[in-house]
Amino acid sequence: MRRGLDSLVRGARIDAVEIRRESCVRLLPGGAAEFAAEVGGLRLSRLARRGKFLWAELAELEGDDAPVLALSAHLGMSGQFRIHTDVPDAHPHCRARLTLADPTLTLDFLDQRTFGYLHVEPLVPTPDGGAGGAGTPLPLLPASVAHIGRDALDPVLDAVAAARALRRGSRGIKQVLLDQTVVSGIGNIYADEALWLARVHPERPAHAVTAAQARDLLAATREVMGRALGQGGTSFDALYVNVNGESGYFSRSLEAYGRAGEPCSRCGAPLRRETIGGRSTHWCPRCQRRWSARRSGPRS
Ligand SMILES: [Zn+2]
Secondary structure: OHHHHHHHHOOOEEEEEEEOOHHHHOOOOOHHHHHHHHHOOOEEEEEEEEOOEEEEEEEOOOOOOOEEEEEEEEOOOOEEEEEEOOOOOOOOOEEEEEEEEOOOEEEEEEEOOOOOEEEEEOEEEOOOOOOOOEOOOOOEEEHHHOOOOOEOOOOOOOHHHHHHHHOOOOOEHHHHHHOOOOOEOOOHHHHHHHHHHHOOOOOOEHHHOOHHHHHHHHHHHHHHHHHHHHOOOOOOOOOOEOOOOOEOOHHHHOOOOOOOOOEOOOOOOEOEEEEEOOEEEEEOOOOOOOOOHHHHOOOO
């Protein structure tokens, strides 16, 4: 979605803003009026992404590309952007409409389940001094994203430090993967796929994950997400679509997620599914052994 937006809206001026559902800009104390006043008249510069957070650097109309603010977005469960070259009737799930000029476009934010949001906020320096995320060379990111770890696919990610951080604490490793502060971009589906690939049980306590497993897991995450990105993402229910309304194809390549009862493609054992920490979790009981403190002995 970032790539699609960047190629279509970069450089365009925000001429008008119509917030069709106030909760769409719920992070702003001044709501829709504040959002419109802040972004109106600014130019959309680079589109950047870190994990599940997407933002456009906003620049003044005249002058260089030095951004003055970020228009950030989180897609939640069902958010999507649609771009039109005309001004069609708004879709029933359209929460916000931006009218753009140079080029003239209509940019709609659709969100059926309304967990997503749009926000406008200052850019702050990245804690590690590296580029904010994919799509920008600037060491800046929106303030609300400052605590989010680097994306699993981010070349600036310090893989050694991240593998070490994954092994801290007593939470189950899947929970750590989903937490977004060590490494970001990993959602429920990709977590199950990466754990299957690295042969690690989702409930293994982080501190019981070996250094080799942590490295494997990080590599598996990058492999799964890299493949998914190459196919335009994972679409499970027609809500995930790119900016042209097409869905990704990755759901056809899943090994664990959504395959409970089917044979593991590696060993043939029927895959298991359980709700763990409120999330549907899939794994192979043979390839991904459950960890037992007694069997493993005291931690040295
Ligand atoms: Zn297996």
